[in-house]
Amino acid sequence: MPAVEVLDEHYFAITALVTVAFQVIGFVIAFACQFDKITDFSGATNFVLLAVLTLVLGGEYHPRQIIVTASLLLSRFWLGGFLLYRVTCLRGKDGRFDEMRSRCCAFFGFWVFQMLWVWLVSLPVVFVNSRPVQPPLEALDWVGVAVYGLGLIFEVGGDAQKLVFKQSPDSRGRHPSGGLYCCMRHPNYTGEMLLWWGTFIMAAPTFGADPVGWVSILSPVFTMLILLFLSGMPSAEGAAQTKYMKTPALADEYASYRDRTSPIVPVPPACYGALPRVVKQVFCCEFPMYELPADAVTDDSDAETSAAMRGHGGTPAHHSEGAAYQSEA
Structure with missing residues (x-):
């Protein structure tokens, strides 16, 4: 079946x-009904739609195209189903939208961001599926599969x-603090980042024939920026840690668990606890914005505990709430 070119050759x-x-x-339905059970689910479903659409339009079913498309479908089916179950069966609502659900412009802002997230992060799969000629599978493809597989284990395992x-x-x-959480505080975020680096690596062998493909590096980079600095870690760390x-x-x-456990880079607890603070910040993403607030302990805490908290690096946190993927259960 020949490829169908629609608007541009890269789709x-x-x-x-x-x-x-x-x-x-999705926004019209969510705003009209004043519920947010479909917000994250619509994002995951959109990924699936783009992958299947571009595979069919491309008209070719090279092993690489099948692999990257199936990889996306597998991860998004898990993510969409998990987030839908969490909101529908466990929470009944998504607390991120409590202050914006009834405000049209503010609520629409989330959906605009979700448009950007879905489209940018899908780029490696879209690009691969648009290429009518594919080089044979090579070692780099299997490296990508391995990185993707490790990411899937971290994300699914961490969420579950x-x-x-x-x-x-x-x-x-x-x-x-057990299992995957023994060596990193947020294995699901680590997994999500590895998923898209793995997918990008799988797509890389096609870039030689068409350098435009390098634009798809925006996929893993954008994912990292979101999770490290916008809606992932900043929403789970900093002031949010007071719930513990x-x-x-x-x-x-x-405080003891946090002191010996890396945020997202898997490191044995004994090794991480012995690392200097500057090494943790530079190589393990232990950024100052994730630190414990100095006043994290509630009023019923004693002075001795508060002093211990400060000994674990507690400083006022810079906490920002984002509006993209969060898989914290």
């Missing part, structure tokens, strides 16, 4: 138009572990 324009239309429809942990009566006020410090005992427990 960048048609996928942008489809994304805008799909997200506008935290979901099970939260359902335990003993978990109230605590952060998970409601009592002196819980505060000491969490």
